[in-house]
Amino acid sequence: MDVTEAVKQRISTRAFRDTPIPESDIRAWLEAAQRAPSGGNLQPWRVIVLSGQARQEVIDLAATVLAQSPGGEPTDRPIYPDHITDAQNQRRFRVGEMMYEELGIPRDDKAGRRRWFARNFRFFDAPVAVFFILDERVGHGQWAHTGMFMQTLTLLAEERGWGTCLQECWGILRPSLKTHLGLAPEEMVYCGMALGHPDPEAPVNRLYTERAGLEEFADLRGF
Numbered sequence: 725m726d727v728t729e730a731v732k733q734r735i736s737t738r739a740f741r742d743t744p745i746p747e748s749d750i751r752a753w754l755e756a757a758q759r760a761p762s763g764g765n766l767q768p769w770r771v772i773v774l775s776g777q778a779r780q781e782v783i784d785l786a787a788t789v790l791a792q793s794p795g796g797e798p799t800d801r802p803i804y805p806d807h808i809t810d811a812q813n814q815r816r817f818r819v820g821e822m823m824y825e826e827l828g829i830p831r832d833d834k835a836g837r838r839r840w841f842a843r844n845f846r847f848f849d850a851p852v853a854v855f856f857i858l859d860e861r862v863g864h865g866q867w868a869h870t871g872m873f874m875q876t877l878t879l880l881a882e883e884r885g886w887g888t889c890l891q892e893c894w895g896i897l898r899p900s901l902k903t904h905l906g907l908a909p910e911e912m913v914y915c916g917m918a919l920g921h922p923d924p925e926a927p928v929n930r931l932y933t934e935r936a937g938l939e940e941f942a943d944l945r946g947f
């Protein structure tokens with residue numbers, strides 16, 4: 725598989741088979757992604773990868789916390805900023821509608837949509853869970869560089885026939901996860917990732933999202 729193919733075929737996978745991924749494969753995958761660039765070669769990321777009982781314990785934790793606080797725990801780093809543009813808002817709305825259409829959950833079935841969203845907190849039944857950990861003191865550059873590492877992991881997963889779904893939703897459980905995962909005082913969970921073999925039969929995995937055209941995001945000069 726070449727890189728163009730991997731980029732093109734990668735989607736957010738939201739249904740998985742229960743086939744496990746051996747630890748040695750996970751180690752090789754992480755080592756390969758470690759070639760991702762970062763400003764000053766800081767490599768500001770850290771990951772915690774969970775499988776088996778360790779993964780289940782996080783799912784149980786999420787269920788307990790969300791039963792008490794369905795909206796999650798307070799965070800000063802919300803998933804979306806206060807201000808996003810109209811175009812961004814429309815894209816966000818559109819991807820949601822496309823996904824629920826694949827799933828056959830209409831807009832007025834609020835409970836159905838909430839139930840579906842809750843599957844995030846089971847890693848969509850993926851056998852492996854990854855948490856991306858950042859030092860809270862890093863700047864915006866290091867957050868961006870961590871994103872490069874994350875995307876490198878998703879593409880290397882494609883090459884291996886695995887599926888991924890990055891999951892910022894775990895940010896609503898930051899305080900509980902920090903304690904549960906035994907993070908240092910200055911560390912925080914930025915994002916999660918569900919990882920495993922995609923279920924090709926699942927309708928949700930048919931979702932192939934749209935992108936803005938070149939004219940919307942690129943300004944080419946001097947050619």
Ligand SMILES: Cc1cc2nc3c(=O)[nH]c(=O)nc-3n(C[C@H](O)[C@H](O)[C@H](O)COP(=O)(O)O)c2cc1C
Nearest residue numbers: 734735736819844889890891892893894915931933
């Ligand atoms: C950093 C990051 C966090 C994300 N968090 C979530 C999430 O919590 N739950 C989810 O279902 N999808 C999540 N997504 C997936 C996006 O919705 C998805 O990437 C976007 O709609 C484009 O679709 P595609 O990944 O299939 O190309 C996340 C994506 C990124 C890059």
